[in-house]
Amino acid sequence: MVRMFRSEWLKLRKSVIWLLAVVSPLLAALVGILSILDDAEIIGGSPWLYALSMMAALHAMLFLPLLTGVYAALVCRYEHAGGGWKQLLSLPVSRSQVYLVKFAFIMLLLAITQLLFLAALLGIGLSLGFPGPIPWKEIIVACLGGWIACLPLAALQLAVSTAWSSFAAPLAVNVIFTLPNMLVANSAEYAPYYPWVQPMLAMMPRDEMSFGAFNVSPVTLFAVIGGSFLLFLASGWTYFSKKAV
Amino acid sequence: MNNWILQTEGLTKKLGGKAVVNDLNLKMEKGDIYGFLGPNGAGKTTTIRMLLGLAKPTQGRIRIFGKDMQKERMAVLRKVGSLVEYPSYYGHLNAIENLEAVRRLLGVPKSRIDEVLSVVRLTKDAKRPVKGYSLGMKQRLGIATALLGQPELLVLDEPTNGLDPAGILEIRELIKSLPREQGVTILISSHLLSEIEQMATRVGIITKGRMIFQDSIDTLRERAQSKIRIGVSDPEAAWKQLLAGGYQADWDRRKLTIDRAPNETVAAMIASLVKHNFSVYRVEEEGASLEDIFLDLTGGEGSL
Ligand SMILES: Nc1ncnc2c1ncn2[C@@H]1O[C@H](COP(=O)(O)OP(=O)(O)O)[C@@H](O)[C@H]1O
Ligand SMILES: [Mg+2]
Numbered sequence: 001m002v003r004m005f006r007s008e009w010l011k012l013r014k015s016v017i018w019l020l021a022v023v024s025p026l027l028a029a030l031v032g033i034l035s036i037l038d039d040a041e042i043i044g045g046s047p048w049l050y051a052l053s054m055m056a057a058l059h060a061m062l063f064l065p066l067l068t069g070v071y072a073a074l075v076c077r078y079e080h081a082g083g084g085w086k087q088l089l090s091l092p093v094s095r096s097q098v099y100l101v102k103f104a105f106i107m108l109l110l111a112i113t114q115l116l117f118l119a120a121l122l123g124i125g126l127s128l129g130f131p132g133p134i135p136w137k138e139i140i141v142a143c144l145g146g147w148i149a150c151l152p153l154a155a156l157q158l159a160v161s162t163a164w165s166s167f168a169a170p171l172a173v174n175v176i177f178t179l180p181n182m183l184v185a186n187s188a189e190y191a192p193y194y195p196w197v198q199p200m201l202a203m204m205p206r207d208e209m210s211f212g213a214f215n216v217s218p219v220t221l222f223a224v225i226g227g228s229f230l231l232f233l234a235s236g237w238t239y240f241s242k243k244a245v
Numbered sequence: 246m247n248n249w250i251l252q253t254e255g256l257t258k259k260l261g262g263k264a265v266v267n268d269l270n271l272k273m274e275k276g277d278i279y280g281f282l283g284p285n286g287a288g289k290t291t292t293i294r295m296l297l298g299l300a301k302p303t304q305g306r307i308r309i310f311g312k313d314m315q316k317e318r319m320a321v322l323r324k325v326g327s328l329v330e331y332p333s334y335y336g337h338l339n340a341i342e343n344l345e346a347v348r349r350l351l352g353v354p355k356s357r358i359d360e361v362l363s364v365v366r367l368t369k370d371a372k373r374p375v376k377g378y379s380l381g382m383k384q385r386l387g388i389a390t391a392l393l394g395q396p397e398l399l400v401l402d403e404p405t406n407g408l409d410p411a412g413i414l415e416i417r418e419l420i421k422s423l424p425r426e427q428g429v430t431i432l433i434s435s436h437l438l439s440e441i442e443q444m445a446t447r448v449g450i451i452t453k454g455r456m457i458f459q460d461s462i463d464t465l466r467e468r469a470q471s472k473i474r475i476g477v478s479d480p481e482a483a484w485k486q487l488l489a490g491g492y493q494a495d496w497d498r499r500k501l502t503i504d505r506a507p508n509e510t511v512a513a514m515i516a517s518l519v520k521h522n523f524s525v526y527r528v529e530e531e532g533a534s535l536e537d538i539f540l541d542l543t544g545g546e547g548s549l
Contacts, residue, residue, distance in 0.1 A: 007349040010342060011335055078335050082375075087333035087390065090297040091350050092323040244300040 004101045024063035028055040029120035047130045049205040056203040069174030071109045072157035080165040095241045106154045114143045145202030152228035159236025256305035267454035280445030281434040288454040289434040326396035332387030336376030351394040361389040381412035401433045438539045452543040476527030
């Protein structure tokens, strides 16, 4: 497993993937700055949480789910492109290991993305001189929650990306499922059960938003996230271990 | 117990309801360079995929190093190096990094990378991204990757496909030198007899999924020499006359041939033809080429 990880790291290290991880937090930061400057006087509440919710709205509703798909497609792309699958799978490695290590790398890239998001938020807050103590707990819960909410998406996208040798097709699937987020997020009825909107629900500070699904209990959300994650991971994994290469 | 290094029993693969590989009993001995020959679409790649565990057989068993492939896949693959169809590579990495990605999985010493690079003579270009390599260089990198784990069995699927004559010669010399230098057994597939002929010690010929010949290259060569052609007036009638006289003869609508036979038998056959008023123009040993045999065996689907 460690060997597999080190081999995968070598392939990934020199790839364009790293540029992508920076983009979303940067854009989110821009939105954060603009909205803070816009409403210079924040009525009550903490400017930290206000900035967080503004940034998360863009980052978690669109970019985070989309990036999940892009990362999944990228960790499979160099195998599809150069005939890597057949070489990799005719080495003494187990298919489960290959699959799980690929999955771990998607989650690692997402973790880095979340850390960059965190850094962007802190950077804005400190440079604009937000008053009051930094609400560490809320911020960390949001970043971590957003990351965990990506688990089912990553599992599904990995399944699709291993199955199809095309780079664009899995991304198209991802976009089709991500775009409705803007509508679904406002629906108390559907949002709790729609996996693609979970990162957003998880990243929003609760007391800032009280419409739509944002009041749904965390227990429900995590049941949905956990359930769909296990379902997607198990199907993708089973498919991959039987796939003819 | 026998000492086959690789053995399949009734290996069958059905794809889309059609048996693409049909009841194959492939046998390789240690030290063989086994030429796996067949026209395009015969089922060579499909067979090799099953040998490497990339696809599951519909029926049949595979034993490599005496171990059941399905049950002991990992132990078997540790000692097998392979190159299937087209070379696999990571284009954004250079040759050393490509080999390193595989080396980390195999856990062999780092020094192997320099060794295999020099075997395939890529040392000079090792630091360039592989996407800029020519097909021949990628092919050589593929062979280097296959050699990395010091395999006991090397499986190469059409390793000279798409190369120019110089590239083909280079790969062929490389492959011929391997059993001597590295002590490996090699399975190499091709649709070109001319290519296999110059390196194989043992040959298996497959067409439409079935093995139609499997023996040493010398046996194949013997078959290629053993015909005598008779030039005669009205050959078809002459053929019937010979058969009626109890002799073996072949008539393929173009020429009348007899299998190689003792001098007296040949003399007796000619005498009988003369006696029945056929004009005998020529009696000649026909040096049928291996290519003819191959075409004959594969029903004319083979190619140079
Ligand atoms: N996935 C598939 N479904 C149906 N038929 C296939 C599939 N893959 C290969 N074939 C058929 O199997 C036959 C053997 O192919 P292959 O093993 O690649 O031959 P070779 O390597 O000898 O040229 C071909 O006729 C091909 O059309
Ligand atoms: Mg082939």
